[in-house]
Amino acid sequence: MSTYLSKEVQAGIDAARKLAEKRKSRYRVVQGATTFRILRLWESGFTLDVETAPQLRGLVDIYDGGRHLYQCLIVTSESDGSEWRFDFKRNTAAADKAPLDFYRAPDAPIALLGKSGG
Template identity: 55%
Template sequence: MTYLPKEVREGLEAARTAALGRRNRLRVVMADTVVPLLRLWDHGFAVPVAQAPRLRGLVDVHDGGRHLWQCLIVAAAEEGDEMLYEFKRQTAALDRPAPDFVIPQDAPAGLLPSS
């Protein structure tokens, strides 16, 4: 095992975190607060602890300009420089309103105007 001085380890960890933030377009939006996601898994996500207010309740997860999910979250734990949150509910965001009726399988895709 290679020994690295504390300052070098901290510098490497800071560079890793900064690189994750630059590459990753995923972010959490709660009201006027926008926080970049560091990691995302099936039941939760991690954000930088320095940028994370105590998020709780309903948040939206975006990938760039695309709305992915609306989630109900709770703070789970703080690990190093990451704040971990868990999903209580995760609902996919739709790009159209949800229909309030059953759409038949053979329904036309659109209507042509009569001439």
């Protein structure tokens, strides 16, 4: 049995794989007003389609659908022909509220009630 595939068949397989990755990925990277769909995301970086994305660099935001996940400082690492690979220099998780400057006990009251009546 031969494992050789012609260039046309291999190109078709690669195109189908890339299309499937684009469809299943909800992750996107935003730089300024420009948005690009992330093909793969892992702990130290991500990949974008080389045909639709430029060599990004600097501060970007990463979203999962409409939810802001990270604010990152990135550099272009390499290209394998069909994907740009980007590495995180800094990756900070986004929060929906400001951090506290003090420890808040889990059973602490939410508010204080004053005396009623007179």
